[in-house]
Amino acid sequence: MDGQTITAAPVLILLGPPGAGKGTQARMLEEKFGLVQLSTGDLLRAAVAQGTEAGKQAKAVMDAGGLVSDDIVIAILRDRLAEPDCAQGVILDGFPRTTVQAEALDTLLAENGQRIDAAISLEVDDAAMVTRISGRYTCAACGEGYHDVFKQPSQPETCDKCGGTQMKRRADDKAETVASRLEAYHAQTAPLIGYYDDKGALTRIDAMGDIGDIAADMGAIVKTATAR
Numbered sequence: 001m002d003g004q005t006i007t008a009a010p011v012l013i014l015l016g017p018p019g020a021g022k023g024t025q026a027r028m029l030e031e032k033f034g035l036v037q038l039s040t041g042d043l044l045r046a047a048v049a050q051g052t053e054a055g056k057q058a059k060a061v062m063d064a065g066g067l068v069s070d071d072i073v074i075a076i077l078r079d080r081l082a083e084p085d086c087a088q089g090v091i092l093d094g095f096p097r098t099t100v101q102a103e104a105l106d107t108l109l110a111e112n113g114q115r116i117d118a119a120i121s122l123e124v125d126d127a128a129m130v131t132r133i134s135g136r137y138t139c140a141a142c143g144e145g146y147h148d149v150f151k152q153p154s155q156p157e158t159c160d161k162c163g164g165t166q167m168k169r170r171a172d173d174k175a176e177t178v179a180s181r182l183e184a185y186h187a188q189t190a191p192l193i194g195y196y197d198d199k200g201a202l203t204r205i206d207a208m209g210d211i212g213d214i215a216a217d218m219g220a221i222v223k224t225a226t227a228r
């Protein structure tokens, strides 16, 4: 930006369809690089659980597998980004999901003297995404993600991270909703791959492989992007 040296904290974006592994990889990057994962899905689910005005408006749309309105999501993200821990650098997981959100993010970052260090697109085929979503569950205490087949805790029903024994499944991770979410992804979010490619910020990752292999690829990209 303008040739100035920018020392601002890193900003990374994870793009990819529902179930691609964004949350899984974001948590690993968070641990490895001390960045903060910002998941608009998690923020919206918290708003729904707290019964805030935004949460009330978002709930029906989320249950139907659509995208929550840009105004609501941008406001939630803006507030979260202003919290002090985000000064360490952030991984945006599930935001932006529309061109309007991407433009709002550009404006927000410019106001803070920040920029996007990398937009990483996790590429999976639609069939894999359905398999991943249908087996997904998380630890109710710490949010660690698991999968019935691909990522089981070492002891059944016990979280490897925190020892919690209550696991939960998302209401929208069911076959009827997955088709709508996939449709929303292709229509409204996939165009962002071109948006970031045009800015020279895009890296594509083959996300069909093993979680650990993908994490290694991601780590290398983040190192390069944040060393600039």
Ligand code: ADP
Pocket (backbone or CB within 6 Å): 016, 017, 018, 019, 020, 021, 022, 023, 024, 025, 132, 133, 135, 136, 137, 145, 146, 147, 148, 150, 151, 207, 208, 209, 210, 211, 214
């Ligand atoms: P997203 O945040 O993109 O929706 P998640 O990170 O929640 O996706 O992953 C969806 C499900 O797939 C989870 O159950 C997770 O454990 C599992 N998963 C994540 N990455 C992989 C992978 N590379 N191979 C197999 N399963 C994966």
Ligand code: ADP
Pocket (backbone or CB within 6 Å): 017, 018, 019, 022, 039, 040, 041, 042, 044, 061, 062, 063, 065, 066, 067, 068, 069, 073, 093, 094, 095, 096, 097, 098, 101, 181
């Ligand atoms: P996944 O990665 O599996 O799609 P998320 O947890 O990211 O799930 O999102 C869950 C739901 O929350 C989405 O289906 C959508 O309704 C809503 N949502 C999350 N992030 C956004 C966003 N940036 N814009 C609009 N809706 C969003």
Ligand code: ZN
Pocket (backbone or CB within 6 Å): 139, 140, 141, 142, 143, 144, 159, 160, 161, 162, 163, 164
């Ligand atoms: Zn846990």
